[in-house]
Amino acid sequence: MSKRSIKRRHVYRQSALPHTELTPEADYLGRREFIRRWGLTGAALMVSPAFNLLGKDANAASTLPARLNSRFNSVLSTDETRTGYEEVTTYNNYYEFGTGKSDPARNAHTLVTDPWSVEIQGAARNGQVGLDDLIDERELEERVYRLRCVEGWSMVIPWIGVPLADVIEKLQPDKDARYVEFTTLADPRQMPGLARNVLDWPYREALRLDEAMNPLSLLAVGLYGNYLPNQNGAPLRLVVPWKYGFKSIKSIVRIRFTRERPSTSWNLANAREYGFYSNVNPQVDHPRWSQARERRIGEDSFFTPKRKTLMFNGYAEQVAHLYKGMDLRANF
Amino acid sequence: MPFVNGARLTTAGLFLLGCLPAAWLLGAAFTGQLGANPTEALIRQLGEWGLRFLLLTLAATPINRFFKWGLLLRHRRMIGLFAFVYAVLHFCAFIWFDHFFDWGELLRDILKRPFITLGMAAWLLLLPLAITSGRWAVRRMGYRHWVTLHRLIYPAAVLVIVHFFMLVKADLREPIIYGALLFLLLLTRLYRPGGKARQRRVSG
Ligand code: HEM
Numbered sequence: 257m258s259k260r261s262i263k264r265r266h267v268y269r270q271s272a273l274p275h276t277e278l279t280p281e282a283d284y285l286g287r288r289e290f291i292r293r294w295g296l297t298g299a300a301l302m303v304s305p306a307f308n309l310l311g312k313d314a315n316a317a318s319t320l321p322a323r324l325n326s327r328f329n330s331v332l333s334t335d336e337t338r339t340g341y342e343e344v345t346t347y348n349n350y351y352e353f354g355t356g357k358s359d360p361a362r363n364a365h366t367l368v369t370d371p372w373s374v375e376i377q378g379a380a381r382n383g384q385v386g387l388d389d390l391i392d393e394r395e396l397e398e399r400v401y402r403l404r405c406v407e408g409w410s411m412v413i414p415w416i417g418v419p420l421a422d423v424i425e426k427l428q429p430d431k432d433a434r435y436v437e438f439t440t441l442a443d444p445r446q447m448p449g450l451a452r453n454v455l456d457w458p459y460r461e462a463l464r465l466d467e468a469m470n471p472l473s474l475l476a477v478g479l480y481g482n483y484l485p486n487q488n489g490a491p492l493r494l495v496v497p498w499k500y501g502f503k504s505i506k507s508i509v510r511i512r513f514t515r516e517r518p519s520t521s522w523n524l525a526n527a528r529e530y531g532f533y534s535n536v537n538p539q540v541d542h543p544r545w546s547q548a549r550e551r552r553i554g555e556d557s558f559f560t561p562k563r564k565t566l567m568f569n570g571y572a573e574q575v576a577h578l579y580k581g582m583d584l585r586a587n588f
Numbered sequence: 589m590p591f592v593n594g595a596r597l598t599t600a601g602l603f604l605l606g607c608l609p610a611a612w613l614l615g616a617a618f619t620g621q622l623g624a625n626p627t628e629a630l631i632r633q634l635g636e637w638g639l640r641f642l643l644l645t646l647a648a649t650p651i652n653r654f655f656k657w658g659l660l661l662r663h664r665r666m667i668g669l670f671a672f673v674y675a676v677l678h679f680c681a682f683i684w685f686d687h688f689f690d691w692g693e694l695l696r697d698i699l700k701r702p703f704i705t706l707g708m709a710a711w712l713l714l715l716p717l718a719i720t721s722g723r724w725a726v727r728r729m730g731y732r733h734w735v736t737l738h739r740l741i742y743p744a745a746v747l748v749i750v751h752f753f754m755l756v757k758a759d760l761r762e763p764i765i766y767g768a769l770l771f772l773l774l775l776t777r778l779y780r781p782g783g784k785a786r787q788r789r790v791s792g
Contacts, residue, residue, distance in 0.1 A: 342624075343624040346623070346624055347623065347624030347625060351758070351759075355758065355759035357623065357624070357625070358623060407757075409625055409628075452759075452761075454758040454759045455758060525758060541700070543701070543702075544701055544702070544703055544754065544755065545701065546693070546696075546697065546701075548693075551625070551627060551628075553624050553625055554624060556627075558617070558626065558627055558630075558685050559685075561688040562686070562688070
């Protein structure tokens with residue numbers, strides 16, 4: 257992971273790029289993003305109306321050359337249209353950088369992700385573990401997952417990461433551990449959103465250990481062939497695609513194995529609305545909105561009816577057995 | 589301006605001003621300026637403009653009383669109708685772009701989701717006010733009854749604020765600000781030296 261800082265500079269400081277780099281940069285960013293960043297607004301306006309009202313060119317950034325080497329996992333990937341890079345990186349819930357959807361993209365540049373280490377508790381390998389030791393860059397996989405937010409929208413994102421199970425095995429949790437808890441960084445100097453108590457900071461999430469060991473659970477370090485942008489949870493985040501998005505915790509600084517079920521942030525904020533499991537379930541409505549349908553960001557236009565939400569976000573085959581015999585209405 | 593009546597010009601100007609948010613939203617929707625989730629942005633913006641016009645309607649009397657500035661009061665009917673129109677657009681956008689005219693689902697939502705129930709209730713309270721906004725209604729109903737009916741704007745505004753409180757996930761800042769404004773506007777109603785305020789009101 258030591259090359260991260262070098263690559264980061266490529267992504268964020270276009271002004272410093274020599275001209276020879278223009279073409280790959282354009283390829284990488286995708287046409288829309290390229291046009292926007294380089295100020296060709298006239299051209300953008302000429303092409304955008306049709307796209308924006310009738311559905312966007314969501315696949316614009318999906319055929320980019322990868323800068324982060326990874327093996328494509330076709331078995332666990334969906335072949336649905338990928339949500340455009342721009343939408344994935346500008347429509348985020350990351351309250352540490354503000355509660356508006358566009359706040360994280362605007363504010364998260366203050367997050368320092370290099371160097372980064374993760375504190376491990378409740379395992380043989382206790383203590384601070386550097387990112388390079390935690391994630392073996394040679395093991396990186398690309399997986400295209402659906403992401404379903406509890407707010408009723410969804411995306412399709414090509415993540416890059418390693419199976420959480422591999423990391424857990426390496427860390428060797430204590431024998432009596434039944435849960436794994438994750439904690440997000442909470443540094444008010446880097447995260448302006450912490451100044452307001454919208455949630456009980458630091459942000460915490462947790463999984464039952466068998467959920468964490470499920471092959472779908474991913475510890476991601478990248479998306480769209482590159483390192484995670486800060487607003488998407490750099491440098492290390494969880495991705496559990498059969499659960500509502502808020503379970504996929506961002507910018508992890510602590511992983512703790514424990515016997516007792518940890519308390520989790522949204523559950524603490526409102527237990528009636530956000531359960532510990534928070535599996536995507538079209539039959540169990542959020543008290544304030546229906547979960548039966550969802551809007552696919554970027555792809556669906558004003559005139560596209562919302563699509564039906566699938567049980568476990570379409571991953572029932574892989575995860576339904578984890579909840580056999582459980583009342584999913586009571587354990588939502 | 590020999591052929592143009594000054595009062596009419598003001599009315600026309602205010603009318604155009606009231607249309608501006610809708611025009612801007614339409615333009616933004618067509619040029620993709622509403623962000624990654626334009627449907628949600630549109631529904632929310634229309635609702636918020638409905639609330640803003642509602643508060644502006646309620647501000648007409650106190651502004652006239654305390655600042656001796658009667659412009660809003662003179663055009664209160666139009667401002668109130670704008671509040672209603674934005675609420676209608678808000679509701680229509682919800683029915684069309686969120687529910688795609690699935691009436692069964694819509695009915696379930698109105699009955700099951702408290703924030704929708706309250707939005708609907710607020711809208712139903714505004715409906716008779718919009719219908720009876722014309723001068724003919726004052727004549728038909730008699731001024732006293734008409735005024736009583738139009739006090740429905742108070743519970744309607746309160747319901748909209750509660751609607752707003754219930755739909756946000758964690759960040760209550762916006763509904764708190766709007767709620768405080770409404771509270772202030774309602775508070776001014778309690779202050780009535782001499783009891784002459786009623787006579788000073790214009791009909792409409
Ligand atoms: C007719 C029934 C109504 C329905 C079905 C309805 C529905 C909704 C929905 C779905 C949202 C967005 C929730 C979200 O995105 O999470 C919303 C937000 C809102 N609505 Fe309504 N609403 C109704 C009536 C009203 C009325 C009459 C007003 C005011 C005049 C109003 C003002 C608002 C406001 C201020 C917001 C929040 C906007 C923001 O977040 O900035 N609504 N409503």
